[in-house]
Amino acid sequence: MAITLSLGLSFSGAGVTTYRKTSAFPKPTSYTTKIRCIGWDPEGVLGPPSTGHIARREFQQRLQKDAGAREDFKRQILEEQERLRNLRAARVVPDTPAGLIEYFLDTEAQELEFEIARLRPRLDDEFFACVKFELGQLRFAVNKTQDMEDRVLELEALQKALQEGTEAYDKLQTNIVKARERLTKILTSKDIKATLLEMLERNELNKSLLTLLDENIASAQRSNQKEAADFMEKLRGAMLKYITV
Template identity: 65%
Template sequence: MAALSIGIATTSSALLTRPTPRSSRPTRISCIGWDPEGVLGPPQTGHLARIEFKRRLERDADAREAFERQVIEEKERRRALRESRAAPDTAEELIEYFLNTEAREIEFEISRLRQRLDKEFFSHLQYELGQLRFAVSKTQDIEDRLIELEALQKALQEGTEAYDKMQTDLIKAKQSLTKVLTSKDVKATLLEMVERNELNRSFLTLLDENIANAHKGNQKQAADFMEKLRGAVLKYMTV
């Protein structure tokens, strides 16, 4: 009996004894850069500098005014530079003219001198490139000149193609805008234009220009109508 009593006591004591609870600690993330599923997307560079620059402008009114003044001065400098440059007469001079043009001014000069950038001009440019490529003795100056002309040829070809496409789109946009403004059923006309894919960025840009001109001319009724039209266009426009 004694042995049985001891056995029961021992068993009961073992059953009633609870394991010592472990202290629970919150899970810590030690590396936030680990993103195997790509949820966070690719890392972005330069955004911190842009945010800091924006905050500095917001805090410092003087810096903001200086920045705006600098923008105005730069626009004035570019305008004065454009007016001071005279278009050359020959293809040879026109090549040098473009070689001495700032990169960001190329687009403007292409639009200004588009008629001069014809088949004859590009033939002359190609002829000079051929002479440089097949020169008997190539010096460093020839190599540098060849690189410059190849880059210029590519820029002018792509630039003229883009300009011509823009002009074509602009003509179509003018026709489309006239159609809408003279329509008795604007909604039906817009739906027809959607089917023909005539509502695009060129159309919207032209409409914005007309709205701005209406405001400048104090044509409030016309501006209000075109702004309502713009809202309707955005519902249907395909970018």
């Protein structure tokens, strides 16, 4: 009968004689001690077990895979940016207000903001007068067709989008100019805390100013201007105590 000790060894009665019941002539068989637990090493002869090899390999493979995925993602972004630049460069801007109307009607929704910024000087009173004139002709036409009705809807939607877009663009430009003036005032102040409190009373600390400061911090970091970047980081922390977003 096999005996298992608490030490993890299993042996079959060393020195005990047993007989095979199936044999016609029983012969004595001697069983020697067999170690079943190869991890048992109380004297430390085998040294500490080596573990974590598979985990390290998996981590390295995952790291390499993630690095490859990041590179692929960056490459795709660069390719998409290049494709977008080529598409924008390939578009020919018409010289007349009527042609510009068709140009904007052919512009994809996600590109409308870019085109408004690029062609803002062309979106003047003359242009919007041209849109209104065509709308008036279509609305008061005697014999209206479905194409004319569709054209009215397109022009009305375009007119609204361009008016709202130009207003937002002009407001943004005004905010940028004001933010530059305010940031210059802060950076050249001899008492920054007093200046911030003064601007706070005038409600001049806002998100536009913070955004411009962040852009300057990023620019200083790219140019390795550590002292300037650190100074503006401290200024940013001070502004966050008072800023109204």
